[in-house]
Amino acid sequence: MKKLAATSAMAVALAISANSAKAADYESQVQQLVVSGVVEKWIGYSFISGIDNGDNDTFDPDNEDYFTSGQSGRLSLPLGDMLSLQMDADNEITENGLRNDNDDDDFAHAFGFGLHLSARDPSRGLFGVFGAFGQGKGDNNNGRHNFWAAGGEAQLYTDNVTFYLQGGYLDSEPGDDSTSPDGLHDAFFVRGVARWFMTPDSRLQGEVAYANGEQDDADGTNIDRPFDMDVIQWGVRYDTVIGGLPLIGDSAVFVGYRGTHFDTGCCGPDDTARGTEHTIMAGFSYHFGGQTLLDFDRVGATLDLPNFGRWVAAGEQLD
Template sequence: MLDIAHITLRGALMYRLLLGAAIAATATSAFAADAVAPIVMEPELAQPHISGYVEAYLGGLYLTSGGEHESATTAGGAGRVNFPIDPRWNIQADAFVDSLWVQSQNLDGYGGAVHAYWRDPSSYALGGFTSVTGYGGDVVSGENLYSFAVGPEAQAYFGNVTVYGQIYYGQLRATGQSEHFDNWGGRGVVRYFAQDNLRFDAELGYSRISLGGESLNTVTGALQAMYRFSGTPLSVFGRYQLDHVSSPGSSGSLNVHKFVIGLRGSFGSDTLLDEDRNGATMDTYRPNFILPLL
């Protein structure tokens, strides 16, 4: 009987130990889950980073005025880099060069721009810019001509559409001379993304150069298509731009047609849409004939 009682007692003790261990294990698991839960957080948003692109183009110009025609070859390029200061404030720096050759003479425009703006990638961007352009080549040899422009700019985002507006005031000057030409203008651009890597642009602009009572008006229209190869930084694009130049009181006018194809290499962005909303999205007006008074 003693042995049976002893075995029974041992069995009861073992049962209680197992039951206690199960309760302890359950409590430990619950405690561990509570301890780990605060550590499991929502994925962090991507931090702002430097991005931009470099592009180059080659094409031709076709000029018509009073029944006369002239053609020219053109080439150029640009580089733009966006520097985020924080998740919303950005500084973008641009550098560009444009050249054309006509009747064995050439004209060059080269310069840069700085944009400062606040951007919400889901809504809009608002800021301002300043640009400086120098001119060289056979046509303006020894003149030391340059121009500058400054003004506000803004973008609004509607799904796969970006609307971009920009107005500016500037001057065309010669180094060491006080006399100058005033330049007022504005432009509007609509960018439509048929796909994340397929972008279409339509642009309309106006510019007025004046000195005293004389002025020269330019109306600009442009269409552009760009495609970025998926998984690569490379894009190809084609652009057509028409500048219609006229002067009040004059019966003559000048039409400058520009056709170009180009190649762009981007960094810090995954798609053209990502580049537009999070990268180097600003630009500046560049006339077909490079020099605003040509």
């Protein structure tokens, strides 16, 4: 009986030791940067509230609600044990961009490309720099504005929460025959994001961003230009993995909300243009590199960019 008890105890000890070794190997695997990527697709509905077009009727959208959709892709490549390079691409197009009439003051589309260079310790955090360029289109009359942006970013990791901070500079210029820089330009911005992983494959994300810059330059009139322009954006998003779906298997899906408030002054303290756009969205994503959403967050392509194209396009709408 004593021999049986001793043998059983030894077996349990060996099993615990083996499981501990496997867990250590797993930790070692997930704590290494890997080639990773993600592709996302979403559809949504936007509407504008709180419209104040000022004394000069500067913001008067033809369509105050519209369908919208977007897609994005990111790829991260390790350059060493802690250094990585990530490439981004994203696009958003609204129902307004598909209309054949001459509607003005309607957000049509935005697209952008980004590059991130960062040093990351998957158990602690990340710091790095990024650059981006793209375009936002605010109406059908000379509404295209090309933008570029650059800045720094950092992430802090706890057991199941990621804190993400970005900041930098944003500028734009007309992208068509227009010579008037109505888009948001000469601006600074800051953005904060928090991601809470309730389980390894479910995540709740909240974010807030602020940008301040100029809109419309001097034109020889007696109106003081350029105008000051503010953008405040906030959002929430929930991601989860639905397992065992027929034909497609495990699938990562998400729902989200994005609110963006635009505000610019024109010709005096009582003449401002402002409005708030609300967007509700639902979509799916596919990622590789990282066994769960939490793993992917720490070693994968989880850096992203503010909504630069939409911010730039709003300058045209508010003019």
